Amino acid sequence: MQSRLRVQGHPIQPMLVTFPLGLFVSATVFDFTDVVGGPAFLGEVGYWTGVAALVAAALTAVAGMIDLWDVPVDRTRRTAVAFNLVNAVMAGLFLLTCLVRSQAPEHGASAAMLITELVALAAGGIGVHLGARLIRQFDSGRTETGGLDALANGTVEIVRPRP
Secondary structure (H helix, E strand, O other), X not given: OOXXXXXXXEEOHHHHHHHHHHHHHHXXXXXXXXXXXXXXXXXXXXXXXXXXHHHHHHHHHHHHHHHHOOOOOOHHHHHHHHHHHHHHHXXXXXXXXXXXXXXXXXXXXXXXXXXXXXXXXXXXHHHHHHHHHHHHHHHOOOEEEOHHHHHHHOOOEEEOOOO
16 A cells, blocks of 8 residues: 655655644643643643644644545555544544633643543554554565665665565
8 A cells, every 4th residue: 555645755644643642642741730730831831732733633634534545445444444533532532622721711721621631642542553553554565675784775675575
């Protein structure tokens, strides 16, 4: 399977997934610090980090939908659909907390919002597992030749088995 969106031969979506996931984790850490009694501005930092994560998640979802068109209808497609749905659930839960917090003057977090974010991160963990499985399924038909000597020369070839 070849991705439609590539940078120097590498699919874009696996690279993009790291941004929303990292931002969601950071937002949760800021919110945790706010909830346990840290400085109040950390709640606002957590809110805006969550908003940035939602923007990154939207861009990643677009790349995922474009790549989904080319996935063959088999086990790999089911994994890809599950991966995208789990990531959508994670983003949806964070969207919910951001919408609730947008009404507050300081955008601070509460314990209930923190629990919702932790549930969203658990869904994100499932997404990471599905993403790793997806990469293994995409790469199952390819083998790298040359070993470590090829890395020293900077030339690693990918050989595909003949049908």
